[in-house]
Amino acid sequence: MPRLEDELRLAMREETAALFSAPDLTDRIVRRARRRHTRRTWTVAVAAVMAVVAVVVPAVFLNGRGQEIAGRQTTFEGLTVTYVPEGVTADGTAALGYDGIQRRWTGGGDRWMQVEAVRGSEAKSLDDLEKVSWPVGTRLTEVRTTRIGDLEGRAGRVESAKDSVSRGRVAMWLIRPGFGVRVHVGEGLAGELERIAEGVLPQAPPSARGDSVDGIGVTHLPPGAERLDDGTDVGMGRGWVSTSARWRTGAGEILVTVLRGPGGAEASESFLGLVARPPWQVGDRMRAVVGRERRELLIAEIGLTVRVTVPSKLGDELDGIIAGLRLPTIRPSGKPVVPDEALCGTPPAPRSGRALSGLRAVPGVPIGYTPEGLTMGETFTDLESLTRTDLKVYGYAWHNGLDATEPGFRRVSVGVVCGVESAEKLRALVDGAEPAVLGGRPAITWLSELSGGGPYVMWLAGGGAAIFVGGGPDDAGRPGTLRRVAESIT
Amino acid sequence: MSVGFAEFVAARGTSLLRVAYLTCGSRDDAEDVLQIALERAYRSWARLREGADPEPYVRRIIVNTAISRARRRAILRIIPTSAPPERGAPSQVHGIELRQVLMDGLRALPPRQRAVLVLRFLEDMSEAQTAEALGCSTGTVKSQASKGLARLRGLIGSESLREVVNGAEA
Numbered sequence: 001m002p003r004l005e006d007e008l009r010l011a012m013r014e015e016t017a018a019l020f021s022a023p024d025l026t027d028r029i030v031r032r033a034r035r036r037h038t039r040r041t042w043t044v045a046v047a048a049v050m051a052v053v054a055v056v057v058p059a060v061f062l063n064g065r066g067q068e069i070a071g072r073q074t075t076f077e078g079l080t081v082t083y084v085p086e087g088v089t090a091d092g093t094a095a096l097g098y099d100g101i102q103r104r105w106t107g108g109g110d111r112w113m114q115v116e117a118v119r120g121s122e123a124k125s126l127d128d129l130e131k132v133s134w135p136v137g138t139r140l141t142e143v144r145t146t147r148i149g150d151l152e153g154r155a156g157r158v159e160s161a162k163d164s165v166s167r168g169r170v171a172m173w174l175i176r177p178g179f180g181v182r183v184h185v186g187e188g189l190a191g192e193l194e195r196i197a198e199g200v201l202p203q204a205p206p207s208a209r210g211d212s213v214d215g216i217g218v219t220h221l222p223p224g225a226e227r228l229d230d231g232t233d234v235g236m237g238r239g240w241v242s243t244s245a246r247w248r249t250g251a252g253e254i255l256v257t258v259l260r261g262p263g264g265a266e267a268s269e270s271f272l273g274l275v276a277r278p279p280w281q282v283g284d285r286m287r288a289v290v291g292r293e294r295r296e297l298l299i300a301e302i303g304l305t306v307r308v309t310v311p312s313k314l315g316d317e318l319d320g321i322i323a324g325l326r327l328p329t330i331r332p333s334g335k336p337v338v339p340d341e342a343l344c345g346t347p348p349a350p351r352s353g354r355a356l357s358g359l360r361a362v363p364g365v366p367i368g369y370t371p372e373g374l375t376m377g378e379t380f381t382d383l384e385s386l387t388r389t390d391l392k393v394y395g396y397a398w399h400n401g402l403d404a405t406e407p408g409f410r411r412v413s414v415g416v417v418c419g420v421e422s423a424e425k426l427r428a429l430v431d432g433a434e435p436a437v438l439g440g441r442p443a444i445t446w447l448s449e450l451s452g453g454g455p456y457v458m459w460l461a462g463g464g465a466a467i468f469v470g471g472g473p474d475d476a477g478r479p480g481t482l483r484r485v486a487e488s489i490t
Numbered sequence: 491m492s493v494g495f496a497e498f499v500a501a502r503g504t505s506l507l508r509v510a511y512l513t514c515g516s517r518d519d520a521e522d523v524l525q526i527a528l529e530r531a532y533r534s535w536a537r538l539r540e541g542a543d544p545e546p547y548v549r550r551i552i553v554n555t556a557i558s559r560a561r562r563r564a565i566l567r568i569i570p571t572s573a574p575p576e577r578g579a580p581s582q583v584h585g586i587e588l589r590q591v592l593m594d595g596l597r598a599l600p601p602r603q604r605a606v607l608v609l610r611f612l613e614d615m616s617e618a619q620t621a622e623a624l625g626c627s628t629g630t631v632k633s634q635a636s637k638g639l640a641r642l643r644g645l646i647g648s649e650s651l652r653e654v655v656n657g658a659e660a
Binding site: 004005007008009010011012013014015016019020021022025026028029030032033131132133134432447454455471 | 495499503506507508511512517518520521522524525528529533534537538562563588589592593596608612639643646
């Protein structure tokens with residue numbers, strides 16, 4: 001009697017016997033990696049601009065080991081660097097590191113230090129964190145287990161692979177699985193490594209509830225803060241929509257207001273009637289404004305303004321709340337979505353539910369169902385899966401306020417692509433898409449490896465428009481979301 | 491180009507493509523998943539080549555990406571779309587062609603069961619090695635392999651298996 005396992009083994013070998021990898025596979029990989037590196041660099045540059053907002057804010061934090069460290073801290077990428085040796089100063093702003101985003105300080109010669117925040121799969125465990133993408137020609141040696149405060153970590157020496165010349169010392173540890181820290185110092189600061197590492201603290205304890213206001217995550221709130229409402233939406237005329245949420249604390253109420261509307265920072269300041277001078281110019285597109293008695297802080301970019309108001313007694317909490325805000329990714333183009341229904345003909349009416357209107361709807365695409373547990377997030381004007389870049393795209397995303405690299409991140413996007421008149425054009429829009437039919441209309445489905453990954457469906461809506469709905473990676477367990485959104489439109 | 495990467499792809503590319511093909515179930519997907527895995531390896535090549543064999547790392551990405559894709563693709567099947575039978579329709583089986591039945595059965599398995607069988611029987615990996623590649627326990631590997639084999643056995647039946655093999659030997 002033959003064993004099934006043996007037959008299966010034989011069948012698999014026969015089935016794949018004629019398969020060979022392409023001769024140009026290596027070249028294709030290298031080209032692909034370079035293209036993505038360019039894209040990633042852009043993302044990091046944007047993240048760096050955002051990180052600067054937090055850097056300029058003086059902070060008071062209680063560290064995890066019970067010591068209060070006061071003064072001007074450096075905060076970036078969810079980390080606060082509380083100790084920098086004498087004579088060593090910041091060198092530039094946040095930038096792409098080995099596997100994450102890092103900041104660097106220099107003091108001349110080999111007195112330099114850099115702190116790198118590593119997120120995602122590169123920081124799932126200490127073993128992963130230890131596999132650093134060192135520059136070619138260097139390696140990590142003499143790795144040993146150590147303690148960074150109360151946390152287990154690893155320390156070692158970096159040396160030239162060629163002649164073993166030292167390239168500094170390194171310490172690394174996990175703040176939590178998926179979020180790690182690497183501190184790398186030159187030999188001139190080797191004796192300070194432990195103290196520097198112990199001074200790198202998680203930025204702020206995330207709110208257990210992971211609150212959000214109109215898609216903007218509010219991850220840090222004072223202990224005991226209790227949410228009073230679910231966010232109130234107010235149409236404010238002139239294209240502005242305001243969404244506010246309040247939390248009750250023993251010292252008074254905290255108010256976070258998210259405004260979305262046309263125009264840039266000046267427009268939002270003017271509209272809000274804020275008289276706060278001088279504003280900090282942060283990067284070229286974001287401004288932070290501290291109001292009277294240091295109770296309000298406003299972050300504005302094109303199309304989005306966030307205002308945090310705390311009672312005077314909680315003035316010290318303001319920095320933590322601001323640092324804990326999760327803002328949507330700023331599109332490199334920075335262009336707001338401009339409703340222009342004429343571009344795509346007459347929009348279809350929703351089949352079920354109440355159509356969202358104005359800025360709360362995708363232009364030309366009335367939605368009858370708002371994804372449960374998600375709130376409105378960023379707008380976007382391109383779809384990376386498309387093979388053509390000359391088509392106009394208007395989209396809106398809902399998400400749960402978490403960062404895309406964090407477990408539990410959810411995102412659903414809806415949008416319209418203009419200039420798609422036929423099923424043939426639709427099918428050619430996305431490489432590898434599978435043809436389908438949705439509500440009797442020609443459609444395509446595909447999986448995107450970009451933007452966190454997720455399934456997409458797009459169908460021909462008539463009038464030269466194609467409508468798409470996309471899900472995030474974690475929506476695999478919630479197939480109903482995508483289906484209900486699509487059904488409410490078709 | 492990173493030293494040694496081209497040599498690695500030349501030496502192991504075909505073997506990895508075959509793993510990708512069987513775990514994904516289609517040639518297009520397999521090539522895409524292989525490229526994703528190799529691209530990640532390329533970006534980390536400097537540290538990978540310092541360690542031992544990079545192949546387990548690449549293979550791990552391949553099988554886990556394939557499983558993730560299959561699960562996400564399942565959502566699109568739940569959406570009320572009705573695609574033309576491009577490749578979704580089962581292949582016509584003429585008579586009892588055991589290899590074809592087994593391959594069709596393999597493609598119909600849940601993605602993780604499929605990956606377990608590919609790693610265990612195409613790659614001849616141990617239960618512990620398979621568990622490491624998939625990021626699960628050896629107990630899970632055992633149960634998934636057992637379920638997968640049981641489903642394949644159910645498809646062909648022990649009598650059919652005997653007949654086919656006897657016929658082939660005759």
